[in-house]
Amino acid sequence: MRKKIVAGNWKLNKTAEEALSLVSEIDNMVKDEVSGDVSVVVAPPFPFLQSVGKLTQGNDKMHLAAQNVSEHESGAYTGEVSAAMLKSVGVEYVIIGHSERRLYHHEDAQTLYQKMKATIAHGMKPIFCCGEPLEERDADRHFEYVGKQLHDSLSYLSNEEFDQVVVAYEPIWAIGTGRTASSQQAQEMHEYIREQLSRMFDAEAAYNTSILYGGSCNPGNAKELFSQADVDGGLIGGASLKSRDFTDVIKSI
Numbered sequence: 662m663r664k665k666i667v668a669g670n671w672k673l674n675k676t677a678e679e680a681l682s683l684v685s686e687i688d689n690m691v692k693d694e695v696s697g698d699v700s701v702v703v704a705p706p707f708p709f710l711q712s713v714g715k716l717t718q719g720n721d722k723m724h725l726a727a728q729n730v731s732e733h734e735s736g737a738y739t740g741e742v743s744a745a746m747l748k749s750v751g752v753e754y755v756i757i758g759h760s761e762r763r764l765y766h767h768e769d770a771q772t773l774y775q776k777m778k779a780t781i782a783h784g785m786k787p788i789f790c791c792g793e794p795l796e797e798r799d800a801d802r803h804f805e806y807v808g809k810q811l812h813d814s815l816s817y818l819s820n821e822e823f824d825q826v827v828v829a830y831e832p833i834w835a836i837g838t839g840r841t842a843s844s845q846q847a848q849e850m851h852e853y854i855r856e857q858l859s860r861m862f863d864a865e866a867a868y869n870t871s872i873l874y875g876g877s878c879n880p881g882n883a884k885e886l887f888s889q890a891d892v893d894g895g896l897i898g899g900a901s902l903k904s905r906d907f908t909d910v911i912k913s914i
């Protein structure tokens with residue numbers, strides 16, 4: 662059975678105090694309102710990982726994620742944060758290959774592969790993001806584009822390493838734009854992703870991989886998106902910054 666996951670990517674938002682108040686609201690709402698088997702993941706900025714993690718420790722449903730990781734183990738890499746450091750403060754998931762990091766920080770497929778390796782080697786799970794820009798969809802090349810992203814960063818992993826991977830499909834034209842993929846567009850891409858994964862790894866592992874949808878997912882559209890056969894949850898940006906909205910998205914699963 663594949664895991665249902667709803668992950669909140671806080672990006673470059675919140676101060677220390679705001680982060681703690683947001684996570685404690687989410688933690689309480691999840692305890693009071695969320696039943697069933699869903700993993701709720703929060704990805705605060707690096708400085709708040711430890712305090713946010715401490716607050717959610719007693720709640721089995723809540724898990725901690727980092728928004729990025731260095732591909733290097735240690736050394737002279739000013740400003741970087743290693744997988745060992747993240748693991749040591751209780752991080753369980755790491756978002757890797759978000760389109761904002763690919764675009765603004767020029768992260769290429771090989772670097773992403775190395776980040777995945779480092780994450781898995783330290784006992785954490787990568788949430789590998791993929792998704793096409795608008796011009797690729799308009800040119801009807803979206804499947805090819807996403808297939809290449811998967812192949813270029815994932816295909817060198819072993820079957821055992823791949824077992825740890827969560828995939829997030831995030832069409833770039835839907836991120837932070839208020840324009841979401843239709844449930845049909847999401848389902849057909851998720852099905853395609855699962856098929857590509859089954860070619861690279863064994864079919865059972867591909868079947869068991871959680872594939873999340875991301876891109877302007879909110880309480881109004883989450884139920885319809887999450888009802889699709891190959892949509893196993895969501896990676897949520899804007900709506901994860903408000904405890905009420907995020908909890909309502911979680912409850913849509």
Ligand code: PEP
Pocket residue numbers: 670831835836837838839875876877878896897898899900
């Ligand atoms: C994201 O950036 O991962 C994301 C899905 O953002 P939003 O929900 O704001 O579109």
